[in-house]
Amino acid sequence: MxxxxxxxxxxxxxxxxxxxxxxxxxxxxxxxxxxxxxxxxxxxxxxxxxxxxxxxxxxxxxxxxxxxxxxxxxxxxxxxxxxxxxxxxxxxxxxxxxxxxxxxxxxxxxDARRRLPGLRLTRTNQVLQMLVPAVLEQKVTSVEAWRAWRELVRRHGTPAPGPAPEGLVVPPDAQGWRRIPSWEWHRAGVGPQRSATVMRVCAVAPALERTLAVGRGGDEVATRLRSIPGVGVWTAAETTQRAHGDPDSPSVGDYHLPAVVGWALIGRPVDDDGMLELLEPWRGHRERVMRLITGSGFSKPRFGPRMTIQDHRSH
CATH class of the missing domain: 3.30.310 (TATA-Binding Protein)
Known part of the structure:
Protein backbone atom coordinates (compact mmCIF):
# COMPACT_ATOMS: atom_id res chain seq x y z
CA MET A 1 0.00 0.00 0.00
CA ASP A 111 -13.23 2.62 44.55
CA ALA A 112 -12.62 1.89 40.86
CA ARG A 113 -16.29 2.47 40.07
CA ARG A 114 -16.23 5.75 41.97
CA ARG A 115 -13.14 6.92 40.07
CA LEU A 116 -14.39 5.73 36.66
CA PRO A 117 -17.97 7.05 36.41
CA GLY A 118 -17.61 7.58 32.65
CA LEU A 119 -16.62 4.01 31.80
CA ARG A 120 -18.90 2.19 29.36
CA LEU A 121 -18.59 -0.85 27.13
CA THR A 122 -18.25 -0.02 23.46
CA ARG A 123 -20.26 -1.78 20.75
CA THR A 124 -18.61 -1.26 17.38
CA ASN A 125 -21.09 -3.33 15.32
CA GLN A 126 -18.06 -4.61 13.37
CA VAL A 127 -17.48 -8.31 13.86
CA LEU A 128 -14.81 -8.98 11.23
CA GLN A 129 -12.77 -5.89 12.12
CA MET A 130 -12.71 -7.05 15.76
CA LEU A 131 -12.25 -10.77 15.06
CA VAL A 132 -9.23 -10.67 12.74
CA PRO A 133 -6.88 -8.96 15.22
CA ALA A 134 -8.16 -11.28 17.96
CA VAL A 135 -7.11 -14.25 15.83
CA LEU A 136 -3.69 -12.66 15.32
CA GLU A 137 -3.35 -12.38 19.12
CA GLN A 138 -3.89 -16.10 19.73
CA LYS A 139 -1.12 -17.78 21.75
CA VAL A 140 1.49 -15.11 21.08
CA THR A 141 2.59 -12.00 22.94
CA SER A 142 0.90 -8.67 22.34
CA VAL A 143 4.18 -7.40 20.87
CA GLU A 144 4.12 -10.09 18.17
CA ALA A 145 0.41 -9.76 17.44
CA TRP A 146 0.41 -5.98 17.23
CA ARG A 147 3.46 -6.02 14.96
CA ALA A 148 1.68 -8.41 12.60
CA TRP A 149 -1.50 -6.30 12.64
CA ARG A 150 0.48 -3.14 11.86
CA GLU A 151 2.41 -4.69 8.99
CA LEU A 152 -0.55 -6.41 7.34
CA VAL A 153 -2.92 -3.45 7.64
CA ARG A 154 -0.36 -0.97 6.34
CA ARG A 155 0.42 -3.13 3.33
CA HIS A 156 -3.07 -4.25 2.45
CA GLY A 157 -5.43 -1.67 3.93
CA THR A 158 -6.73 1.56 2.41
CA PRO A 159 -5.62 5.10 3.31
CA ALA A 160 -8.31 6.61 5.51
CA PRO A 161 -10.47 9.11 3.60
CA GLY A 162 -10.80 12.78 4.40
CA PRO A 163 -8.47 14.87 6.57
CA ALA A 164 -7.24 11.91 8.60
CA PRO A 165 -3.98 11.97 10.56
CA GLU A 166 -1.03 10.88 8.45
CA GLY A 167 -0.78 7.10 8.28
CA LEU A 168 -4.33 6.34 9.44
CA VAL A 169 -5.54 3.26 7.57
CA VAL A 170 -8.81 1.41 7.03
CA PRO A 171 -8.21 -2.35 7.39
CA PRO A 172 -8.99 -4.72 4.50
CA ASP A 173 -12.44 -6.14 3.95
CA ALA A 174 -12.98 -9.92 3.89
CA GLN A 175 -11.88 -10.23 0.27
CA GLY A 176 -8.83 -8.10 0.93
CA TRP A 177 -7.71 -10.37 3.76
CA ARG A 178 -8.28 -13.45 1.62
CA ARG A 179 -6.10 -12.03 -1.19
CA ILE A 180 -3.02 -11.75 1.03
CA PRO A 181 -0.53 -14.39 -0.19
CA SER A 182 0.98 -16.92 2.18
CA TRP A 183 4.43 -15.36 2.10
CA GLU A 184 3.01 -12.03 3.29
CA TRP A 185 1.57 -13.73 6.38
CA HIS A 186 4.93 -15.40 6.96
CA ARG A 187 6.74 -12.09 6.52
CA ALA A 188 4.48 -10.54 9.17
CA GLY A 189 5.26 -13.33 11.61
CA VAL A 190 1.85 -15.03 11.39
CA GLY A 191 2.02 -18.82 11.34
CA PRO A 192 -0.12 -20.98 9.04
CA GLN A 193 -2.57 -21.93 11.79
CA ARG A 194 -3.59 -18.34 12.52
CA SER A 195 -3.61 -17.25 8.86
CA ALA A 196 -5.79 -20.25 7.99
CA THR A 197 -8.22 -19.24 10.74
CA VAL A 198 -8.41 -15.72 9.29
CA MET A 199 -9.22 -17.26 5.89
CA ARG A 200 -12.03 -19.33 7.40
CA VAL A 201 -13.37 -16.31 9.26
CA CYS A 202 -13.38 -14.20 6.11
CA ALA A 203 -15.16 -16.93 4.14
CA VAL A 204 -18.22 -16.55 6.40
CA ALA A 205 -17.95 -12.82 7.08
CA PRO A 206 -21.59 -11.95 6.22
CA ALA A 207 -22.86 -14.58 8.66
CA LEU A 208 -20.60 -13.17 11.36
CA GLU A 209 -22.06 -9.70 10.95
CA ARG A 210 -25.57 -11.14 11.27
CA THR A 211 -24.76 -12.16 14.85
CA LEU A 212 -25.12 -8.47 15.75
CA ALA A 213 -28.88 -8.87 15.40
CA VAL A 214 -28.88 -11.44 18.22
CA GLY A 215 -28.01 -8.80 20.81
CA ARG A 216 -25.12 -7.85 23.07
CA GLY A 217 -23.32 -11.20 22.95
CA GLY A 218 -24.30 -14.24 24.97
CA ASP A 219 -24.15 -17.99 24.43
CA GLU A 220 -25.74 -18.00 20.97
CA VAL A 221 -23.30 -15.46 19.56
CA ALA A 222 -20.31 -17.19 21.15
CA THR A 223 -21.47 -20.56 19.78
CA ARG A 224 -21.76 -19.17 16.26
CA LEU A 225 -18.28 -17.67 16.40
CA ARG A 226 -16.78 -20.80 17.90
CA SER A 227 -18.29 -22.94 15.16
CA ILE A 228 -15.40 -21.71 12.98
CA PRO A 229 -12.37 -23.99 13.40
CA GLY A 230 -9.62 -22.02 15.10
CA VAL A 231 -11.96 -19.64 16.95
CA GLY A 232 -12.04 -20.67 20.59
CA VAL A 233 -13.41 -19.33 23.86
CA TRP A 234 -10.80 -16.58 24.24
CA THR A 235 -11.03 -15.34 20.64
CA ALA A 236 -14.83 -15.28 20.72
CA ALA A 237 -14.84 -13.33 23.99
CA GLU A 238 -12.29 -10.78 22.76
CA THR A 239 -14.52 -10.24 19.72
CA THR A 240 -17.92 -10.00 21.40
CA GLN A 241 -16.55 -7.60 24.01
CA ARG A 242 -15.81 -5.08 21.27
CA ALA A 243 -18.19 -5.90 18.42
CA HIS A 244 -21.33 -6.67 20.44
CA GLY A 245 -20.69 -4.85 23.71
CA ASP A 246 -20.98 -8.13 25.63
CA PRO A 247 -21.08 -7.35 29.38
CA ASP A 248 -20.43 -10.92 30.52
CA SER A 249 -17.56 -12.24 28.38
CA PRO A 250 -14.36 -12.56 30.44
CA SER A 251 -11.37 -13.60 28.37
CA VAL A 252 -10.83 -17.15 29.62
CA GLY A 253 -7.48 -18.48 28.41
CA ASP A 254 -5.64 -15.16 28.60
CA TYR A 255 -2.00 -15.38 29.65
CA HIS A 256 -2.10 -12.40 32.04
CA LEU A 257 -5.67 -11.59 33.09
CA PRO A 258 -6.30 -14.31 35.70
CA ALA A 259 -3.26 -13.16 37.69
CA VAL A 260 -4.33 -9.52 37.38
CA VAL A 261 -7.83 -10.33 38.64
CA GLY A 262 -6.46 -12.43 41.47
CA TRP A 263 -4.00 -9.80 42.66
CA ALA A 264 -6.62 -7.06 42.43
CA LEU A 265 -9.40 -8.88 44.27
CA ILE A 266 -7.64 -11.17 46.78
CA GLY A 267 -3.96 -10.23 46.68
CA ARG A 268 -2.59 -13.34 45.00
CA PRO A 269 -2.52 -14.84 41.49
CA VAL A 270 -5.13 -17.34 40.31
CA ASP A 271 -5.69 -19.47 37.21
CA ASP A 272 -8.69 -19.36 34.84
CA ASP A 273 -10.89 -21.39 37.18
CA GLY A 274 -9.93 -19.16 40.08
CA MET A 275 -10.70 -16.06 38.02
CA LEU A 276 -14.14 -17.35 37.11
CA GLU A 277 -14.81 -18.21 40.76
CA LEU A 278 -13.86 -14.68 41.83
CA LEU A 279 -16.06 -13.15 39.12
CA GLU A 280 -19.06 -15.39 39.75
CA PRO A 281 -20.82 -12.99 42.19
CA TRP A 282 -21.08 -10.54 39.29
CA ARG A 283 -22.29 -12.98 36.62
CA GLY A 284 -24.01 -10.97 33.93
CA HIS A 285 -21.51 -8.15 34.48
CA ARG A 286 -18.20 -10.01 34.47
CA GLU A 287 -16.72 -8.04 31.57
CA ARG A 288 -17.73 -4.80 33.28
CA VAL A 289 -15.83 -5.94 36.36
CA MET A 290 -12.84 -6.80 34.18
CA ARG A 291 -12.92 -3.32 32.66
CA LEU A 292 -13.06 -1.75 36.12
CA ILE A 293 -9.95 -3.70 37.12
CA THR A 294 -7.96 -2.98 33.96
CA GLY A 295 -9.22 0.60 33.69
CA SER A 296 -8.31 1.41 37.30
CA GLY A 297 -4.61 1.45 36.48
CA PHE A 298 -3.93 -1.56 38.68
CA SER A 299 -1.06 -3.82 37.65
CA LYS A 300 0.07 -7.08 39.19
CA PRO A 301 3.53 -7.38 40.78
CA ARG A 302 6.27 -7.78 38.18
CA PHE A 303 7.87 -11.12 38.88
CA GLY A 304 7.59 -14.66 37.63
CA PRO A 305 8.09 -16.17 34.17
CA ARG A 306 7.48 -14.13 31.06
CA MET A 307 6.14 -15.39 27.77
CA THR A 308 8.87 -15.70 25.15
CA ILE A 309 8.48 -13.60 22.02
CA GLN A 310 8.83 -15.80 18.95
CA ASP A 311 9.77 -14.62 15.49
CA HIS A 312 8.30 -16.98 12.91
CA ARG A 313 9.38 -14.85 9.98
CA SER A 314 12.82 -16.43 9.63
CA HIS A 315 11.57 -20.05 9.56
Missing part, protein backbone atom coordinates in the same frame (compact mmCIF):
# COMPACT_ATOMS: atom_id res chain seq x y z
CA UNK A 2 1.34 3.41 -0.92
CA UNK A 3 0.48 5.79 1.90
CA UNK A 4 1.91 8.69 -0.09
CA UNK A 5 -1.13 8.65 -2.37
CA UNK A 6 -3.77 10.98 -0.90
CA UNK A 7 -7.23 9.62 -0.30
CA UNK A 8 -9.91 10.95 -2.62
CA UNK A 9 -12.00 13.90 -1.51
CA UNK A 10 -14.84 12.84 0.76
CA UNK A 11 -17.87 14.67 2.07
CA UNK A 12 -18.14 15.18 5.81
CA UNK A 13 -20.97 13.96 8.03
CA UNK A 14 -21.33 15.32 11.58
CA UNK A 15 -23.29 14.60 14.71
CA UNK A 16 -23.36 15.58 18.37
CA UNK A 17 -24.04 12.82 20.87
CA UNK A 18 -25.54 13.66 24.27
CA UNK A 19 -24.92 10.76 26.69
CA UNK A 20 -27.27 10.22 29.60
CA UNK A 21 -24.46 10.46 32.14
CA UNK A 22 -20.70 10.87 32.53
CA UNK A 23 -18.72 9.57 29.58
CA UNK A 24 -14.96 9.06 29.32
CA UNK A 25 -14.49 8.77 25.55
CA UNK A 26 -10.87 7.62 25.66
CA UNK A 27 -11.56 4.99 28.33
CA UNK A 28 -14.51 3.64 26.37
CA UNK A 29 -12.61 3.40 23.07
CA UNK A 30 -9.23 2.31 24.46
CA UNK A 31 -9.88 -1.43 23.89
CA UNK A 32 -10.12 -0.74 20.15
CA UNK A 33 -6.46 0.26 19.85
CA UNK A 34 -4.11 -2.64 19.12
CA UNK A 35 -0.94 -1.20 20.60
CA UNK A 36 0.53 2.28 20.36
CA UNK A 37 1.28 1.96 16.64
CA UNK A 38 -2.12 0.67 15.49
CA UNK A 39 -2.61 2.22 12.02
CA UNK A 40 -6.42 2.07 12.41
CA UNK A 41 -6.53 3.98 15.72
CA UNK A 42 -5.02 7.29 16.72
CA UNK A 43 -5.41 9.72 19.62
CA UNK A 44 -4.55 13.29 18.64
CA UNK A 45 -5.03 15.88 21.34
CA UNK A 46 -8.45 15.22 22.79
CA UNK A 47 -9.76 13.45 19.69
CA UNK A 48 -9.91 9.74 18.89
CA UNK A 49 -9.56 8.85 15.21
CA UNK A 50 -10.47 5.47 13.69
CA UNK A 51 -10.10 3.94 10.26
CA UNK A 52 -13.37 2.06 9.87
CA UNK A 53 -14.46 -0.65 7.43
CA UNK A 54 -18.25 -0.33 7.21
CA UNK A 55 -20.89 -2.23 5.20
CA UNK A 56 -20.93 0.80 2.86
CA UNK A 57 -17.18 1.08 2.43
CA UNK A 58 -14.26 2.74 4.18
CA UNK A 59 -14.66 5.68 6.55
CA UNK A 60 -12.65 7.89 8.83
CA UNK A 61 -14.28 8.66 12.17
CA UNK A 62 -13.15 11.40 14.56
CA UNK A 63 -14.72 11.59 18.04
CA UNK A 64 -14.10 14.67 20.19
CA UNK A 65 -15.53 15.47 23.63
CA UNK A 66 -16.64 19.10 23.86
CA UNK A 67 -15.14 21.30 26.54
CA UNK A 68 -18.27 23.28 27.28
CA UNK A 69 -20.66 20.40 27.99
CA UNK A 70 -20.97 16.64 28.33
CA UNK A 71 -21.77 16.35 24.62
CA UNK A 72 -19.46 14.54 22.22
CA UNK A 73 -18.89 15.72 18.66
CA UNK A 74 -18.23 13.25 15.87
CA UNK A 75 -17.30 13.70 12.23
CA UNK A 76 -16.81 11.12 9.50
CA UNK A 77 -15.62 11.04 5.91
CA UNK A 78 -15.76 8.49 3.12
CA UNK A 79 -18.34 6.14 1.57
CA UNK A 80 -19.12 4.68 5.00
CA UNK A 81 -19.38 8.04 6.80
CA UNK A 82 -23.13 7.93 7.38
CA UNK A 83 -22.93 4.40 8.78
CA UNK A 84 -20.08 5.40 11.09
CA UNK A 85 -22.00 8.42 12.38
CA UNK A 86 -25.19 6.42 12.87
CA UNK A 87 -23.30 4.00 15.09
CA UNK A 88 -21.57 6.61 17.26
CA UNK A 89 -24.00 6.31 20.20
CA UNK A 90 -23.46 2.55 20.57
CA UNK A 91 -19.75 2.98 19.93
CA UNK A 92 -19.71 5.28 22.96
CA UNK A 93 -21.73 2.96 25.18
CA UNK A 94 -25.38 3.73 24.63
CA UNK A 95 -27.38 0.69 25.72
CA UNK A 96 -24.67 -0.49 28.11
CA UNK A 97 -26.59 -0.54 31.40
CA UNK A 98 -24.47 -0.69 34.55
CA UNK A 99 -27.38 -0.08 36.94
CA UNK A 100 -27.58 -3.73 37.99
CA UNK A 101 -23.89 -3.96 38.91
CA UNK A 102 -23.32 -3.74 42.68
CA UNK A 103 -19.66 -3.73 43.66
CA UNK A 104 -20.15 -2.03 47.03
CA UNK A 105 -19.04 -5.13 48.96
CA UNK A 106 -15.58 -5.07 47.36
CA UNK A 107 -13.49 -2.03 48.37
CA UNK A 108 -11.19 -2.22 45.34
CA UNK A 109 -14.05 -2.39 42.82
CA UNK A 110 -16.13 0.18 44.68
Missing amino acids: DNSVPAPAASRVDTVYHPDGPLDVRAVLRPLGRGSGDPTFRVVGGSVWRGVRTPLGEATLCVTPTRASSAVGASAWGPGAEWAIENVPELLGRGDDWSGLDVSANPFLA
Whole structure:
Protein backbone atom coordinates (compact mmCIF):
# COMPACT_ATOMS: atom_id res chain seq x y z
CA MET A 1 0.00 0.00 0.00
CA ASP A 2 1.34 3.41 -0.92
CA ASN A 3 0.48 5.79 1.90
CA SER A 4 1.91 8.69 -0.09
CA VAL A 5 -1.13 8.65 -2.37
CA PRO A 6 -3.77 10.98 -0.90
CA ALA A 7 -7.23 9.62 -0.30
CA PRO A 8 -9.91 10.95 -2.62
CA ALA A 9 -12.00 13.90 -1.51
CA ALA A 10 -14.84 12.84 0.76
CA SER A 11 -17.87 14.67 2.07
CA ARG A 12 -18.14 15.18 5.81
CA VAL A 13 -20.97 13.96 8.03
CA ASP A 14 -21.33 15.32 11.58
CA THR A 15 -23.29 14.60 14.71
CA VAL A 16 -23.36 15.58 18.37
CA TYR A 17 -24.04 12.82 20.87
CA HIS A 18 -25.54 13.66 24.27
CA PRO A 19 -24.92 10.76 26.69
CA ASP A 20 -27.27 10.22 29.60
CA GLY A 21 -24.46 10.46 32.14
CA PRO A 22 -20.70 10.87 32.53
CA LEU A 23 -18.72 9.57 29.58
CA ASP A 24 -14.96 9.06 29.32
CA VAL A 25 -14.49 8.77 25.55
CA ARG A 26 -10.87 7.62 25.66
CA ALA A 27 -11.56 4.99 28.33
CA VAL A 28 -14.51 3.64 26.37
CA LEU A 29 -12.61 3.40 23.07
CA ARG A 30 -9.23 2.31 24.46
CA PRO A 31 -9.88 -1.43 23.89
CA LEU A 32 -10.12 -0.74 20.15
CA GLY A 33 -6.46 0.26 19.85
CA ARG A 34 -4.11 -2.64 19.12
CA GLY A 35 -0.94 -1.20 20.60
CA SER A 36 0.53 2.28 20.36
CA GLY A 37 1.28 1.96 16.64
CA ASP A 38 -2.12 0.67 15.49
CA PRO A 39 -2.61 2.22 12.02
CA THR A 40 -6.42 2.07 12.41
CA PHE A 41 -6.53 3.98 15.72
CA ARG A 42 -5.02 7.29 16.72
CA VAL A 43 -5.41 9.72 19.62
CA VAL A 44 -4.55 13.29 18.64
CA GLY A 45 -5.03 15.88 21.34
CA GLY A 46 -8.45 15.22 22.79
CA SER A 47 -9.76 13.45 19.69
CA VAL A 48 -9.91 9.74 18.89
CA TRP A 49 -9.56 8.85 15.21
CA ARG A 50 -10.47 5.47 13.69
CA GLY A 51 -10.10 3.94 10.26
CA VAL A 52 -13.37 2.06 9.87
CA ARG A 53 -14.46 -0.65 7.43
CA THR A 54 -18.25 -0.33 7.21
CA PRO A 55 -20.89 -2.23 5.20
CA LEU A 56 -20.93 0.80 2.86
CA GLY A 57 -17.18 1.08 2.43
CA GLU A 58 -14.26 2.74 4.18
CA ALA A 59 -14.66 5.68 6.55
CA THR A 60 -12.65 7.89 8.83
CA LEU A 61 -14.28 8.66 12.17
CA CYS A 62 -13.15 11.40 14.56
CA VAL A 63 -14.72 11.59 18.04
CA THR A 64 -14.10 14.67 20.19
CA PRO A 65 -15.53 15.47 23.63
CA THR A 66 -16.64 19.10 23.86
CA ARG A 67 -15.14 21.30 26.54
CA ALA A 68 -18.27 23.28 27.28
CA SER A 69 -20.66 20.40 27.99
CA SER A 70 -20.97 16.64 28.33
CA ALA A 71 -21.77 16.35 24.62
CA VAL A 72 -19.46 14.54 22.22
CA GLY A 73 -18.89 15.72 18.66
CA ALA A 74 -18.23 13.25 15.87
CA SER A 75 -17.30 13.70 12.23
CA ALA A 76 -16.81 11.12 9.50
CA TRP A 77 -15.62 11.04 5.91
CA GLY A 78 -15.76 8.49 3.12
CA PRO A 79 -18.34 6.14 1.57
CA GLY A 80 -19.12 4.68 5.00
CA ALA A 81 -19.38 8.04 6.80
CA GLU A 82 -23.13 7.93 7.38
CA TRP A 83 -22.93 4.40 8.78
CA ALA A 84 -20.08 5.40 11.09
CA ILE A 85 -22.00 8.42 12.38
CA GLU A 86 -25.19 6.42 12.87
CA ASN A 87 -23.30 4.00 15.09
CA VAL A 88 -21.57 6.61 17.26
CA PRO A 89 -24.00 6.31 20.20
CA GLU A 90 -23.46 2.55 20.57
CA LEU A 91 -19.75 2.98 19.93
CA LEU A 92 -19.71 5.28 22.96
CA GLY A 93 -21.73 2.96 25.18
CA ARG A 94 -25.38 3.73 24.63
CA GLY A 95 -27.38 0.69 25.72
CA ASP A 96 -24.67 -0.49 28.11
CA ASP A 97 -26.59 -0.54 31.40
CA TRP A 98 -24.47 -0.69 34.55
CA SER A 99 -27.38 -0.08 36.94
CA GLY A 100 -27.58 -3.73 37.99
CA LEU A 101 -23.89 -3.96 38.91
CA ASP A 102 -23.32 -3.74 42.68
CA VAL A 103 -19.66 -3.73 43.66
CA SER A 104 -20.15 -2.03 47.03
CA ALA A 105 -19.04 -5.13 48.96
CA ASN A 106 -15.58 -5.07 47.36
CA PRO A 107 -13.49 -2.03 48.37
CA PHE A 108 -11.19 -2.22 45.34
CA LEU A 109 -14.05 -2.39 42.82
CA ALA A 110 -16.13 0.18 44.68
CA ASP A 111 -13.23 2.62 44.55
CA ALA A 112 -12.62 1.89 40.86
CA ARG A 113 -16.29 2.47 40.07
CA ARG A 114 -16.23 5.75 41.97
CA ARG A 115 -13.14 6.92 40.07
CA LEU A 116 -14.39 5.73 36.66
CA PRO A 117 -17.97 7.05 36.41
CA GLY A 118 -17.61 7.58 32.65
CA LEU A 119 -16.62 4.01 31.80
CA ARG A 120 -18.90 2.19 29.36
CA LEU A 121 -18.59 -0.85 27.13
CA THR A 122 -18.25 -0.02 23.46
CA ARG A 123 -20.26 -1.78 20.75
CA THR A 124 -18.61 -1.26 17.38
CA ASN A 125 -21.09 -3.33 15.32
CA GLN A 126 -18.06 -4.61 13.37
CA VAL A 127 -17.48 -8.31 13.86
CA LEU A 128 -14.81 -8.98 11.23
CA GLN A 129 -12.77 -5.89 12.12
CA MET A 130 -12.71 -7.05 15.76
CA LEU A 131 -12.25 -10.77 15.06
CA VAL A 132 -9.23 -10.67 12.74
CA PRO A 133 -6.88 -8.96 15.22
CA ALA A 134 -8.16 -11.28 17.96
CA VAL A 135 -7.11 -14.25 15.83
CA LEU A 136 -3.69 -12.66 15.32
CA GLU A 137 -3.35 -12.38 19.12
CA GLN A 138 -3.89 -16.10 19.73
CA LYS A 139 -1.12 -17.78 21.75
CA VAL A 140 1.49 -15.11 21.08
CA THR A 141 2.59 -12.00 22.94
CA SER A 142 0.90 -8.67 22.34
CA VAL A 143 4.18 -7.40 20.87
CA GLU A 144 4.12 -10.09 18.17
CA ALA A 145 0.41 -9.76 17.44
CA TRP A 146 0.41 -5.98 17.23
CA ARG A 147 3.46 -6.02 14.96
CA ALA A 148 1.68 -8.41 12.60
CA TRP A 149 -1.50 -6.30 12.64
CA ARG A 150 0.48 -3.14 11.86
CA GLU A 151 2.41 -4.69 8.99
CA LEU A 152 -0.55 -6.41 7.34
CA VAL A 153 -2.92 -3.45 7.64
CA ARG A 154 -0.36 -0.97 6.34
CA ARG A 155 0.42 -3.13 3.33
CA HIS A 156 -3.07 -4.25 2.45
CA GLY A 157 -5.43 -1.67 3.93
CA THR A 158 -6.73 1.56 2.41
CA PRO A 159 -5.62 5.10 3.31
CA ALA A 160 -8.31 6.61 5.51
CA PRO A 161 -10.47 9.11 3.60
CA GLY A 162 -10.80 12.78 4.40
CA PRO A 163 -8.47 14.87 6.57
CA ALA A 164 -7.24 11.91 8.60
CA PRO A 165 -3.98 11.97 10.56
CA GLU A 166 -1.03 10.88 8.45
CA GLY A 167 -0.78 7.10 8.28
CA LEU A 168 -4.33 6.34 9.44
CA VAL A 169 -5.54 3.26 7.57
CA VAL A 170 -8.81 1.41 7.03
CA PRO A 171 -8.21 -2.35 7.39
CA PRO A 172 -8.99 -4.72 4.50
CA ASP A 173 -12.44 -6.14 3.95
CA ALA A 174 -12.98 -9.92 3.89
CA GLN A 175 -11.88 -10.23 0.27
CA GLY A 176 -8.83 -8.10 0.93
CA TRP A 177 -7.71 -10.37 3.76
CA ARG A 178 -8.28 -13.45 1.62
CA ARG A 179 -6.10 -12.03 -1.19
CA ILE A 180 -3.02 -11.75 1.03
CA PRO A 181 -0.53 -14.39 -0.19
CA SER A 182 0.98 -16.92 2.18
CA TRP A 183 4.43 -15.36 2.10
CA GLU A 184 3.01 -12.03 3.29
CA TRP A 185 1.57 -13.73 6.38
CA HIS A 186 4.93 -15.40 6.96
CA ARG A 187 6.74 -12.09 6.52
CA ALA A 188 4.48 -10.54 9.17
CA GLY A 189 5.26 -13.33 11.61
CA VAL A 190 1.85 -15.03 11.39
CA GLY A 191 2.02 -18.82 11.34
CA PRO A 192 -0.12 -20.98 9.04
CA GLN A 193 -2.57 -21.93 11.79
CA ARG A 194 -3.59 -18.34 12.52
CA SER A 195 -3.61 -17.25 8.86
CA ALA A 196 -5.79 -20.25 7.99
CA THR A 197 -8.22 -19.24 10.74
CA VAL A 198 -8.41 -15.72 9.29
CA MET A 199 -9.22 -17.26 5.89
CA ARG A 200 -12.03 -19.33 7.40
CA VAL A 201 -13.37 -16.31 9.26
CA CYS A 202 -13.38 -14.20 6.11
CA ALA A 203 -15.16 -16.93 4.14
CA VAL A 204 -18.22 -16.55 6.40
CA ALA A 205 -17.95 -12.82 7.08
CA PRO A 206 -21.59 -11.95 6.22
CA ALA A 207 -22.86 -14.58 8.66
CA LEU A 208 -20.60 -13.17 11.36
CA GLU A 209 -22.06 -9.70 10.95
CA ARG A 210 -25.57 -11.14 11.27
CA THR A 211 -24.76 -12.16 14.85
CA LEU A 212 -25.12 -8.47 15.75
CA ALA A 213 -28.88 -8.87 15.40
CA VAL A 214 -28.88 -11.44 18.22
CA GLY A 215 -28.01 -8.80 20.81
CA ARG A 216 -25.12 -7.85 23.07
CA GLY A 217 -23.32 -11.20 22.95
CA GLY A 218 -24.30 -14.24 24.97
CA ASP A 219 -24.15 -17.99 24.43
CA GLU A 220 -25.74 -18.00 20.97
CA VAL A 221 -23.30 -15.46 19.56
CA ALA A 222 -20.31 -17.19 21.15
CA THR A 223 -21.47 -20.56 19.78
CA ARG A 224 -21.76 -19.17 16.26
CA LEU A 225 -18.28 -17.67 16.40
CA ARG A 226 -16.78 -20.80 17.90
CA SER A 227 -18.29 -22.94 15.16
CA ILE A 228 -15.40 -21.71 12.98
CA PRO A 229 -12.37 -23.99 13.40
CA GLY A 230 -9.62 -22.02 15.10
CA VAL A 231 -11.96 -19.64 16.95
CA GLY A 232 -12.04 -20.67 20.59
CA VAL A 233 -13.41 -19.33 23.86
CA TRP A 234 -10.80 -16.58 24.24
CA THR A 235 -11.03 -15.34 20.64
CA ALA A 236 -14.83 -15.28 20.72
CA ALA A 237 -14.84 -13.33 23.99
CA GLU A 238 -12.29 -10.78 22.76
CA THR A 239 -14.52 -10.24 19.72
CA THR A 240 -17.92 -10.00 21.40
CA GLN A 241 -16.55 -7.60 24.01
CA ARG A 242 -15.81 -5.08 21.27
CA ALA A 243 -18.19 -5.90 18.42
CA HIS A 244 -21.33 -6.67 20.44
CA GLY A 245 -20.69 -4.85 23.71
CA ASP A 246 -20.98 -8.13 25.63
CA PRO A 247 -21.08 -7.35 29.38
CA ASP A 248 -20.43 -10.92 30.52
CA SER A 249 -17.56 -12.24 28.38
CA PRO A 250 -14.36 -12.56 30.44
CA SER A 251 -11.37 -13.60 28.37
CA VAL A 252 -10.83 -17.15 29.62
CA GLY A 253 -7.48 -18.48 28.41
CA ASP A 254 -5.64 -15.16 28.60
CA TYR A 255 -2.00 -15.38 29.65
CA HIS A 256 -2.10 -12.40 32.04
CA LEU A 257 -5.67 -11.59 33.09
CA PRO A 258 -6.30 -14.31 35.70
CA ALA A 259 -3.26 -13.16 37.69
CA VAL A 260 -4.33 -9.52 37.38
CA VAL A 261 -7.83 -10.33 38.64
CA GLY A 262 -6.46 -12.43 41.47
CA TRP A 263 -4.00 -9.80 42.66
CA ALA A 264 -6.62 -7.06 42.43
CA LEU A 265 -9.40 -8.88 44.27
CA ILE A 266 -7.64 -11.17 46.78
CA GLY A 267 -3.96 -10.23 46.68
CA ARG A 268 -2.59 -13.34 45.00
CA PRO A 269 -2.52 -14.84 41.49
CA VAL A 270 -5.13 -17.34 40.31
CA ASP A 271 -5.69 -19.47 37.21
CA ASP A 272 -8.69 -19.36 34.84
CA ASP A 273 -10.89 -21.39 37.18
CA GLY A 274 -9.93 -19.16 40.08
CA MET A 275 -10.70 -16.06 38.02
CA LEU A 276 -14.14 -17.35 37.11
CA GLU A 277 -14.81 -18.21 40.76
CA LEU A 278 -13.86 -14.68 41.83
CA LEU A 279 -16.06 -13.15 39.12
CA GLU A 280 -19.06 -15.39 39.75
CA PRO A 281 -20.82 -12.99 42.19
CA TRP A 282 -21.08 -10.54 39.29
CA ARG A 283 -22.29 -12.98 36.62
CA GLY A 284 -24.01 -10.97 33.93
CA HIS A 285 -21.51 -8.15 34.48
CA ARG A 286 -18.20 -10.01 34.47
CA GLU A 287 -16.72 -8.04 31.57
CA ARG A 288 -17.73 -4.80 33.28
CA VAL A 289 -15.83 -5.94 36.36
CA MET A 290 -12.84 -6.80 34.18
CA ARG A 291 -12.92 -3.32 32.66
CA LEU A 292 -13.06 -1.75 36.12
CA ILE A 293 -9.95 -3.70 37.12
CA THR A 294 -7.96 -2.98 33.96
CA GLY A 295 -9.22 0.60 33.69
CA SER A 296 -8.31 1.41 37.30
CA GLY A 297 -4.61 1.45 36.48
CA PHE A 298 -3.93 -1.56 38.68
CA SER A 299 -1.06 -3.82 37.65
CA LYS A 300 0.07 -7.08 39.19
CA PRO A 301 3.53 -7.38 40.78
CA ARG A 302 6.27 -7.78 38.18
CA PHE A 303 7.87 -11.12 38.88
CA GLY A 304 7.59 -14.66 37.63
CA PRO A 305 8.09 -16.17 34.17
CA ARG A 306 7.48 -14.13 31.06
CA MET A 307 6.14 -15.39 27.77
CA THR A 308 8.87 -15.70 25.15
CA ILE A 309 8.48 -13.60 22.02
CA GLN A 310 8.83 -15.80 18.95
CA ASP A 311 9.77 -14.62 15.49
CA HIS A 312 8.30 -16.98 12.91
CA ARG A 313 9.38 -14.85 9.98
CA SER A 314 12.82 -16.43 9.63
CA HIS A 315 11.57 -20.05 9.56
